[in-house]
Amino acid sequence: MMMMDSMTNKELDSSNLKLMNESRIMRIARGCRRPVRDVMEMLKKYKITAKTRKRLEISKKGDMNARNMRNVLPPDMLRQLGGIGGLSEFSDPYKNLTEREVSVESGVSVLLGGSISRALQQMSNSMIIDEKVLNDCLNEITRALLQADVQFKLVRDMQTNIKKIVNLDDLAAGHNKRKIIQQAIFNELCKILDPGKPAFTLKKGKSSVVMFVGLQGSGKTTTCTKYAYYHQKKGWKPALVCVDTFRAGAFDQLKQNSTKAKIPFYGSYTESDPVRIAVEGVGNLLCIGQATFDQAQAFKQSVAVGAMIVTKMDGHAKGGGALSAVAATKSPVIFIGTGEHMDEFEVFNVKPFVSRLLALLQELSEGTFTLRNFLKMGPIVQEISMLPGASQELMRKELDSSNLKLMNESQIMRIARGCGCPVRNVMEMLEKYKTTAKTWKRLEISKKGDMNAQNMRNVLPPDMLKQFGGVGGLQNLMKKMCGGALRI
Ligand SMILES: Nc1nc2c(ncn2[C@@H]2O[C@H](COP(=O)(O)OP(=O)(O)OP(=O)(O)O)[C@@H](O)[C@H]2O)c(=O)[nH]1
Incomplete structure (x- = not known):
């Protein structure tokens, strides 16, 4: 039984975690035959995601500047940064530094990729590609980019460029207009990234x-360990300094991660001034004396974003965070975080990334529902996030196949060993994929006819419809998979 199935509607629809008392947690764990620890972990993940979303919702209402950062940061942290004045200095992008800041952007944050996917999906669903369809598609993309605070001029240029390339009047019949439009959008997105x-x-x-x-x-703490570990494997000598004096347990977390990765670390349980710790820590670990003081002070005076790391890309297939992060900071993305484990960290390359962003949609619209697509739907299939690194352990052939017969016993055992979870979990995941793939096929068939709530009911077996949370739940699922292009 899925974890979701053992929860009541009240529990599923509430955003109040206080509702989740001990006896409810025990009941859910019993219901889905999982250890209580799994339920607790799921709730923790939900809490973190919900918090980040809330903060981002607030900051999205205005430009991200020192003044509204005040709403985003907890008061103690704001005080530590020297109030609004200190924060303004921090966010002045024009000062140059020899050291660089790596900004960690969580993939949970931006749904830009979703909007772009939606626009492309709508275009793909149109029988004829005319001026109106192209304009609608470009307007949708424009809106998404502007909402994500991409500079107006950049968006306008993008639109003009695409229109110039895709001159529908000049394209002779037989040209694949969809492909030409997608290619133009691909090139322009690459340019933004x-x-x-x-x-x-x-x-x-x-x-x-x-x-x-x-x-x-x-994911700062996790990511800086990943970053250090990555470089350590390449022969560098990294060290980590914890200057987060705000969050209780931050130093312990860094200490634990560093010990596991055998990376030297520094931090303090008693010192509350992050600059002092930075000076001591960097001085201690690098032994380069006085210069480090100037370096650490320079950090306090201003920060120029030198590069970005987009985390939690495993949870969100759309990956729009990267686009808006680059647009906001004018800094390139250098890595992406693809899981909680130390080695779930990938070098970021623009073209393969944009391809993936657009290809996923293409695959879905063509009806290929592979295991890879299923695993990319992380947040929809919440349970999958309980399988750390599952997708890494599946080989390409396995991921891209929609034939479950490919999965023999030894492959299943290998995957379970690789991601350190019981064979039962892998079997459960495959079972879920099978059910979802079946549904996907039925939906594909019914797409050929008129898709409305009435015939959806005819397509799905009643208990499966119930599993999806009724017509409403299904509508949500379809929205996520097809960018909302199908209406029920
Ligand atoms: N799935 C997934 N989880 C991640 C990734 N990076 C970090 N996390 C998880 O996100 C949660 C928060 O990560 P932390 O590293 O503690 O984040 P932080 O920014 O240091 O947190 P604060 O110090 O509270 O601001 C943890 O449960 C991490 O395991 C990632 O790339 N993928």
């Missing part, structure tokens, strides 16, 4: 100080 500024890179023979900043819970 490439800020034309080299990413910060470490210099051989010189010590570099990198500061990680990001919203609460976006």
Whole structure:
């Protein structure tokens, strides 16, 4: 039984975690035959995601500047940064620094990719590609980009460029207009993701100080360990300093991660001034004396974003966070976080990323519902996030096949070993995929006719409809899978 099935509607629809008392948690765990720990972890993830969403909702209402950052940051942290004045200095993008800041942007944040996917899906569903369809598609993309605070001029240029390339009048019959439009959008998205500024890179023979900043819970601690671990494997000598004096347990978390990765670390349980810890820590670990003081102070005076890392890309297939993050900071994305584990960290490359962003949609619209697509739907199939690194452990052939017969016993055992979870979990995941794929097929068939609530009821077996949370739940699922292009 899925975890969701053992929860009541009241529990599922509430955003109040206080509702989840001990006896409810025990009941859910019993219901889905999972350890209580799994339910607790799921609730923790929900809490973090909900918090980040709330903060982002607030900050989205205005430009992200020092004044409304005040709403986003907890008061103690704001005080530590020297109030609004201190924060303004922090966010002045024009000061240059020798050290760089790596900003951690959580993939949970922006749904831009979703809007773009929706626009493309709508275009794909149109029988004829005419001026109106192209304009509707471009307007939708424009709106998404502007909402994500992409500079107006950039968006206007993008629209003009696409229209210039896709001159429908000049395209002779037989040209695949959809492909030409998609290619133009692809090229323009690549342009946005490439800020034309080299990413910060470490210099051989010189010590570099990198500061990680990001919203609460976006994955800074996890990501800086991943970053250090990645470089350690490449022969660098990284060290980690915890200057988060705000969150209780931050140093312990860093200490634990560093110990696991065998990376030297520094931090303090008693010192409350982050600058002092930075000076001591960097000085201690790098032994370069006085210069580090100036470096650490420079951090306090201003921060120029040198590069971005987009985290939690495993949970959100759309990946729009990267686009708006680059647009907002004019800094390139250098890595993406694809899971909670130390090695779930990938070098970011613009073209493959945009391809993935658009290809997923293409695959779905063509009706290929592979295991890879299923795993990319992380948030929809919440349970999957309980399988750390599951997708990494599945080989390409397995991921891209929609034939479950491919999965023999030894493959299942290998996956379970690889992601450190019981065979039962892998079997459950495959079972869920099977059910969802079946439904997807039925939906594909019914797409050929008129898709409305009435015939949806005829297509799905009643208990499956119930599993999806009725017509409403299904509508949500379809929205997520097809960008809302199908109406029920
Ligand atoms: N799925 C997934 N989870 C991640 C990723 N990166 C971090 N996390 C998880 O996100 C949660 C928060 O991560 P932290 O590293 O503690 O975040 P933080 O920014 O240091 O948090 P604060 O110090 O509270 O601001 C943890 O449960 C991490 O395991 C990622 O790439 N994918």
